[in-house]
Amino acid sequence: MIDTSFKNQEAFCHLFRLLSEENPVIFSPYEGSDDLEMETRHWEKEADEKGGEIKEIEFKRKGITILPTEIACLTQLTFISLPKNGLSELPKEIGLLTNCCVINLRENQLTRLPEEIGKLANLKLLGLVKNQLEEFPKSIGKLSALIFLHVSHNKLTTLPEEISGLTQLEELDITDNQITSLPRKTGEMVGLRKLEIWNNQIAELPESIVHLSNLEELQAFGNRLTSLPKGIEQLTRLTTLNLNVNQFSEFPLEVTQMTQMEALTFKCNQLPSIPQEIGRMKNLEWLIIGDNPITHLPKEIADLTKLECLGISNTPLEDIPKEVEDLLPKLTAFEGYRS
Numbered sequence: 001m002i003d004t005s006f007k008n009q010e011a012f013c014h015l016f017r018l019l020s021e022e023n024p025v026i027f028s029p030y031e032g033s034d035d036l037e038m039e040t041r042h043w044e045k046e047a048d049e050k051g052g053e054i055k056e057i058e059f060k061r062k063g064i065t066i067l068p069t070e071i072a073c074l075t076q077l078t079f080i081s082l083p084k085n086g087l088s089e090l091p092k093e094i095g096l097l098t099n100c101c102v103i104n105l106r107e108n109q110l111t112r113l114p115e116e117i118g119k120l121a122n123l124k125l126l127g128l129v130k131n132q133l134e135e136f137p138k139s140i141g142k143l144s145a146l147i148f149l150h151v152s153h154n155k156l157t158t159l160p161e162e163i164s165g166l167t168q169l170e171e172l173d174i175t176d177n178q179i180t181s182l183p184r185k186t187g188e189m190v191g192l193r194k195l196e197i198w199n200n201q202i203a204e205l206p207e208s209i210v211h212l213s214n215l216e217e218l219q220a221f222g223n224r225l226t227s228l229p230k231g232i233e234q235l236t237r238l239t240t241l242n243l244n245v246n247q248f249s250e251f252p253l254e255v256t257q258m259t260q261m262e263a264l265t266f267k268c269n270q271l272p273s274i275p276q277e278i279g280r281m282k283n284l285e286w287l288i289i290g291d292n293p294i295t296h297l298p299k300e301i302a303d304l305t306k307l308e309c310l311g312i313s314n315t316p317l318e319d320i321p322k323e324v325e326d327l328l329p330k331l332t333a334f335e336g337y338r339s
Contacts, residue, residue: 056078057081060082062085067087071091072093077097077100078101081103084106087105094116095117095120098122099122105127107129111134113136117143118140118143122145128150128154129173131154133154134157141160151173152177153175153177157177157178159174160183164187167188167189167190170193172196175196175198175199176199179200180202181206182197182202186208186209186212189212192212193215194219195218196219197219198221198223199221199223204227209235216237223245225246225247227252228252232255239263239283243266251271256280264281264284266288271289271292271294272293279300283306286308287301287311288310290335296318308333309333
């Protein structure tokens, strides 16, 4: 059992010495120092100035491969940032840091998280970008205060159903993994505002996604989607929808009912046409539909009076309606077509 009763300042100095001993690279908490005793005195002074409490630790590019279990002694920690080190695992004692609000462990070598991570009831941000994670513990769903979860560029193939318990989550980024499907109860994460699922292997979105009433941005670039769930038009706050590089062979007509949409991108699909109902989307500012086998554009595109960017490059268009041609000079960006 770890003794967490001694002074926080002493705990940090003890932890600091352990880090220095257990990691092969010289460990320094601030740039330009390689003297252990001098660094220890530095942290002792800082602890004194803060009333004997260390609440934040940040070590970048220090070659840390082992995080001692004694980190649990720093019971007042609210902020942990250890990016670009060599951490391959976290001690289960991490779950004792119940005051922690932010953990940033991007660009390490983590392959898994301990189940105890779910005990961090005050955690608001968990950053795990560019690690080697292959799975999430089920306890991830117990992080009831979590607002930001960033796990892009890992090796995840699935997400546990329990993740749907993160009802306060506002941003979920699982970009660049190998995920084939989202949890069936994704729609229970009612706080989600931004969902990034770029570059995975997702063939369909769960039906429950239509219940994400606060969703403003859905980035689904680079998947295997062929359609959208029935009722997608219920997402009345969704203003950005990126469906580039998927497998749509038909434009989902229900999207044209989403009149609040500001940016819609369908580049690199198999769309043969764009429906005339596109003219309903009066708030569209960006419409990117290039790299599709589209031969005709509906003249109703000219009804999109707020349009700033139109992308129709690499499409076999036979002509452009005069109404649309008259719109082009008013655009700030135009990706032309090649017939």
